[in-house]
Amino acid sequence: MDAGSGGQLALGVLVQHRMATTEQIHRVSALEVRIEQSRRRLARLCAEGLVD
Template sequence: MTTTEQTHLVTALEVRIEQTRRRLARLRDEGLVDRVTLPQAGWTRAWFATQCGAQAAAQWPELALCQPSWLMRDRTAARL
């Protein structure tokens, strides 16, 4: 899981954070990631890979050695 801000810092520091938000929203529309809102953290959004997203990423050669041992199944589990 990662926040919007963390994703921005790691992947796209050279652009405005709005672009990172749009990219994450597009990935969500495609079913590759989902998000939960954490009210106890100032309504921060935390993003996580869906099963479809994890399967797609697992095919990348760069991630061949980084297979997750578990995966978030739904938004409620992610929030907890």
């Protein structure tokens, strides 16, 4: 996995909750950055086949 620490945190949140919107993941894991960064992290996880 090469999604960076933010991506790892997002993946951890999804493992715990099974389903979450991009905004929910952003609020839990990355409020210090803009939501676009969260979208990019989730897109990388999706490209790696780790989330859908």
